[in-house]
Amino acid sequence: xxxxxxxxxxxxxxxxxxxxxxxxxxxxxxxxxxxxxxxxxxxxxxxxxxxxxxxxxxxxxxxxxxxxxxxxxxxxxxxxxxxxxxxxxxxxxxxxxxxxxxxxxxxxxxxxxxxxxxxxxxxxxxxxxxxxxxxxxxxxxxxxxxxxxxxxxxxxxxxxxxxxxxxxxxxxxxxxxxxxxxxxxxxxxxxxxxxxxxxxxxxxxxxxxxxxxxxxxxxxxxxxxxxxxxxxxxxxxxxxxxxxxxxxxxxxxxxxxxxxxxxxxxxxxxxxxxxxxxxxxxx
Amino acid sequence: xxxxxxxxxxxxxxxxxxxxxxxxxxxxxxxxxxxxxxxxxxxxxxxxxxxxxxxxxxxxxxxxxxxxxxxxxxxxxxxxxxxxxxxxxxxxxxxxxxxxxxxxxxxxxxxxxxxxxxxxxxxxxxxxxxxxxxxxxxxxxxxxxxxxxxxxxxxxxxxxxxxxxxxxxxxxxxxxxxxxxxxxxxxxxxxxxxxxxxxxxxxxxxxxxxxxxxxxxxxxxxxxxxxxxxxxxxxxxxxxxxxxxxxxxxxxxxxxxxxxxxxxxxxxxxxxxxxxxxxxxxxxxxxxxxxxxxxxxxxxxxxxxxxxxxxxxxxxxxxxxxxxxxxxxxxxxxxxxxxxxxxxxxxxxxxxxxxxxxxxxxxxxxxxxx
Amino acid sequence: xxxxxxxxxxxxxxxxxxxxxxxxxxxxxxxxxxxxxxxxxxxxxxxxxxxxxxxxxxxxxxxxxxxxxxxxxxxxxxxxxxxxxxxxxxxxxxxxxxxxxxxxxxxxxxxxxxxxxxxxxxxxxxxxxxxxxxxxxxxxxxxxxxxxxxxxxxxxxxxxxxxxxxxxxxxxxxxxxxxxxxxxxxxxxxxxxxxxxxxxxxxxxxxxxxxxxxxxxxxxxxxxxxxxxxxxxxxxxxxxxxxxxxxxxxxxxxxxxxxxxxxxxxxxxxxxxxxxxxxxxxxxxxxxxxxxxxxxxxxxxxxxxxx
Numbered sequence: 001x002x003x004x005x006x007x008x009x010x011x012x013x014x015x016x017x018x019x020x021x022x023x024x025x026x027x028x029x030x031x032x033x034x035x036x037x038x039x040x041x042x043x044x045x046x047x048x049x050x051x052x053x054x055x056x057x058x059x060x061x062x063x064x065x066x067x068x069x070x071x072x073x074x075x076x077x078x079x080x081x082x083x084x085x086x087x088x089x090x091x092x093x094x095x096x097x098x099x100x101x102x103x104x105x106x107x108x109x110x111x112x113x114x115x116x117x118x119x120x121x122x123x124x125x126x127x128x129x130x131x132x133x134x135x136x137x138x139x140x141x142x143x144x145x146x147x148x149x150x151x152x153x154x155x156x157x158x159x160x161x162x163x164x165x166x167x168x169x170x171x172x173x174x175x176x177x178x179x180x181x182x183x184x185x186x187x188x189x190x191x192x193x194x195x196x197x198x199x200x201x202x203x204x205x206x207x208x209x210x211x212x213x214x215x216x217x218x219x220x221x222x223x224x225x226x227x228x229x230x231x232x233x234x235x236x237x238x239x240x241x242x243x244x245x246x247x248x249x250x251x252x253x254x255x256x257x258x259x260x261x262x263x264x265x266x267x268x269x270x271x272x273x274x275x276x277x278x279x280x281x282x283x
Numbered sequence: 284x285x286x287x288x289x290x291x292x293x294x295x296x297x298x299x300x301x302x303x304x305x306x307x308x309x310x311x312x313x314x315x316x317x318x319x320x321x322x323x324x325x326x327x328x329x330x331x332x333x334x335x336x337x338x339x340x341x342x343x344x345x346x347x348x349x350x351x352x353x354x355x356x357x358x359x360x361x362x363x364x365x366x367x368x369x370x371x372x373x374x375x376x377x378x379x380x381x382x383x384x385x386x387x388x389x390x391x392x393x394x395x396x397x398x399x400x401x402x403x404x405x406x407x408x409x410x411x412x413x414x415x416x417x418x419x420x421x422x423x424x425x426x427x428x429x430x431x432x433x434x435x436x437x438x439x440x441x442x443x444x445x446x447x448x449x450x451x452x453x454x455x456x457x458x459x460x461x462x463x464x465x466x467x468x469x470x471x472x473x474x475x476x477x478x479x480x481x482x483x484x485x486x487x488x489x490x491x492x493x494x495x496x497x498x499x500x501x502x503x504x505x506x507x508x509x510x511x512x513x514x515x516x517x518x519x520x521x522x523x524x525x526x527x528x529x530x531x532x533x534x535x536x537x538x539x540x541x542x543x544x545x546x547x548x549x550x551x552x553x554x555x556x557x558x559x560x561x562x563x564x565x566x567x568x569x570x571x572x573x574x575x576x577x578x579x580x581x582x583x584x585x586x587x588x589x590x591x592x593x594x595x596x597x598x599x600x601x602x603x604x605x606x607x608x609x610x611x612x613x614x615x616x617x618x619x620x621x622x623x624x625x626x627x628x629x630x631x632x633x634x635x636x637x638x639x640x641x642x643x644x645x646x647x648x649x650x651x652x653x
Numbered sequence: 654x655x656x657x658x659x660x661x662x663x664x665x666x667x668x669x670x671x672x673x674x675x676x677x678x679x680x681x682x683x684x685x686x687x688x689x690x691x692x693x694x695x696x697x698x699x700x701x702x703x704x705x706x707x708x709x710x711x712x713x714x715x716x717x718x719x720x721x722x723x724x725x726x727x728x729x730x731x732x733x734x735x736x737x738x739x740x741x742x743x744x745x746x747x748x749x750x751x752x753x754x755x756x757x758x759x760x761x762x763x764x765x766x767x768x769x770x771x772x773x774x775x776x777x778x779x780x781x782x783x784x785x786x787x788x789x790x791x792x793x794x795x796x797x798x799x800x801x802x803x804x805x806x807x808x809x810x811x812x813x814x815x816x817x818x819x820x821x822x823x824x825x826x827x828x829x830x831x832x833x834x835x836x837x838x839x840x841x842x843x844x845x846x847x848x849x850x851x852x853x854x855x856x857x858x859x860x861x862x863x864x865x866x867x868x869x870x871x872x873x874x875x876x877x878x879x880x881x882x883x884x885x886x887x888x889x890x891x892x893x894x895x896x897x898x899x900x901x902x903x904x905x906x907x908x909x910x911x912x913x914x915x916x917x918x919x920x921x922x923x924x925x926x927x928x929x930x931x932x933x934x935x936x937x938x939x940x941x942x943x944x945x946x947x948x949x950x951x952x953x954x955x956x957x958x959x960x
Contacts, residue, residue, distance in 0.1 A: 340861075362861065363865070363866075367865075368866065371858045371862055373856065375856065375859050375861065377862070377863075379880045388863070388876070392868050392869075392872065437865075440866065440867070
């Protein structure tokens with residue numbers, strides 16, 4: 001009992017640690033004063049300032065476009081890779097393949113960013129593409145590391161799937177593409193969706209890699225935030241952070257709630273089915 | 284305390300109930316288990332037998348009632364202080380420890396000195412014929428070997444009571460039969476009281492001194508395997524253990540006979556029927572207690588006045604040692620009759636669609652309570 | 654049946670299945686080779702080149718002399734790094750800070766992961782969601798939030814002064830402590846998730862068996878739970894240590910001028926000094942230091958899948 005309450009205490013202390021800065025940020029986004037130490041009363045003026053700033057709006061739209069495109073491509077590449085790792089058993093070069101998928105997860109961003117930039121410069125010299133750096137190069141960079149994250153999500157999802165379902169479909173005469181379309185993809189959908197969301201937020205969040213591989217005219221939102229933050233406290237960043245937190249939290253909570261509800265309904269139906277069966281046995 | 288006074292009783296379960304959020308897994312059980320006994324809890328899945336075992340081990344707390352082991356109330360005794368050890372269904376061998384380390388684990392907790400510990404571990408492992416395997420890891424053992432390690436690990440602590448949760452369920456059939464005998468021998472040798480949970484009636488019959496048949500959280504009948512087979516308390520027990528043909532009818536207390544609409548003549552029992560006159564009773568007859576023959580092949584021409592039926596052979600199951608005949612009566616119901624195949628007959632006298640006569644002695648039928 | 658036999662059976666239905674298989678492996682392989690593996694070769698190439706006042710600011714690696722290619726490789730950049738105590742300090746400092754932060758993250762993350770794994774099954778998903786949620790919001794902004802909290806006039810100092818614990822503001826921002834705090838904070842989910850995965854999979858009957866054999870809860874933890882969760886501990890520590898060693902944003906925003914970390918030094922060499930060869934040489938050294946942990950991580954993950 002005592003151990004249980006110690007663990008619970010640790011858990012809630014940990015949550016307090018995780019959420020304290022976020023809550024402070026949200027509160028101060030409504031502070032009328034420019035100074036952190038001074039509470040100048042409630043105000044929404046920083047939100048107004050944010051929406052009047054063309055730089056912020058431009059960077060936000062740039063980041064959203066990059067995130068949407070790179071998440072979509074990353075789901076295709078990472079999905080294939082995760083499926084291959086989970087289902088194809090042993091194949092030649094599997095170890096190298098798996099290492100190439102693990103390494104981007106942890107590779108310090110400064111290394112990834114620098115090496116990609118060197119590649120892009122070399123490629124431009126050799127084949128003339130990509131000409132200069134900007135949105136395209138950032139998208140390529142984001143696809144690369146996001147695909148590794150998608151692969152992790154898809155891999156664990158595939159591992160949880162009953163292989164016999166695909167075999168049963170084949171046994172019933174479905175050709176491989178039909179199996180993919182009718183069985184595999186629908187069952188993987190939740191994994192692919194969460195992979196997409198993860199890739200999207202990772203892209204939206206990246207500062208270091210984008211700083212290396214971007215070019216003039218392609219300033220992403222994190223780059224803008226970083227330049228503002230470096231100059232000192234800027235309360236409109238609090239407002240921006242609050243907006244990001246609000247959007248992400250409601251998205252995650254909504255999808256979590258939907259998943260939880262589906263899970264509970266499923267469990268209820270299973271229980272009911274067993275009760276029915278039990279009642280039949282009793283007769 | 285009655286339980287403590289009687290030196291014969293090791294475990295006393297008194298009015299124990301377990302409520303899992305509205306479902307009664309165990310529903311007011313009273314049970315006494317004797318010292319040195321091999322006792323089995325037998326029942327289908329969800330009958331509460333495992334919950335009862337886990338309450339003895341200290342892994343579940345009774346919602347109400349009392350568990351006494353060797354005269355001591357177990358209510359506030361945590362699992363790690365009980366004089367009880369358990370053999371888990373999954374064996375629960377620690378995968379990161381060698382076989383010897385697994386067996387030594389419990390002795391370390393008792394602070395047994397190393398030299399004695401090593402001796403006892405070696406002794407326990409040689410008892411289960413795994414003396415050479417001390418250094419292996421559990422994943423390097425076969426299923427049967429793992430089972431024996433689990434047994435050695437539980438027995439090395441010399442508990443007052445050993446709990447076995449479906450000890451043979453994970454083994455294949457041949458190995459299970461062999462292990463059954465080993466388990467029984469070991470129990471006799473160490474003299475420890477065993478309580479086993481099983482859903483396999485054959486296992487329970489072979490191994491136990493006494494067993495309890497459970498259903499829906501309650502104990503239906505307690506007795507020796509012979510008692511339970513020959514005198515099932517009710518229809519459920521009769522049907523759960525072995526096969527039984529059940530006939531419903533009206534009892535006539537005057538001559539102790541039962542009139543069944545399905546049969547051409549009454550059933551006469553040696554046992555007294557303790558029922559109200561003209562009341563409905565169910566009579567059970569085991570298939571091996573009936574005799575079957577081709578119609579008209581009887582020694583005497585006259586049809587018997589009781590304990591007799593006729594029908595048509597619908598199906599024959601040839602099991603080698605026995606054959607089981609499914610005989611269809613005039614009203615469509617099936618009666619099962621078994622016959623020992625005492626001779627190597629090439630030409631089986633009975634075949635499908637034969638009309639047959641079946642009879643039995645007055646000792647054969649048993650009254651089943653509902 | 655062996656694995657290969659099983660694979661053959663799975664492959665046999667149609668030729669197109671194996672073609673699909675080939676595509677499934679080839680597309681990701683090609684992409685990762687081109688955009689992840691090969692780029693390192695260019696970093697190594699630049700690290701062996703000389704800096705120059707040109708665009709890009711590197712001299713040519715290969716020059717043609719009398720119709721023959723001559724390699725202009727130089728170890729000068731590496732020699733410079735090994736000579737200058739600043740670079741060495743930054744390298745060692747990064748490893749030290751990352752190691753300490755990893756240990757702290759483990760100490761905070763383990764009880765949390767254990768509490769979640771032992772919670773009611775219905776509560777586990779919501780609790781995990783609470784752990785992951787901050788991770789989905791902007792990393793940069795969360796680090797920035799700490800910089801406002803840790804300021805001399807920030808909330809923590811104000812609270813401590815109001816409580817009377819201290820009289821003057823404690824200097825917390827721009828210290829190594831702040832950097833470690835930032836790393837623990839940012840990487841905590843990466844520690845909790847793999848720990849949770851192993852702890853949740855832990856067979857409950859093993860813990861019951863330990864109790865049954867007389868082990869008290871604390872003994873059960875040390876002898877059974879902890880050893881069996883070591884794969885999760887290893888994965889979590891590597892997931893925190895490797896990226897933390899090359900971290901740039903956290904030392905930049907929370908660290909002081911004396912908190913030298915290799916990621917920050919590399920960034921400055923590249924963006925401020927425009928010394929691409931030295932930045933590349935630093936990246937190469939860091940990569941070499943991290944190759945072993947990365948391979949270890951890959952091993953723990955594939956083993957976790959098999960086990």
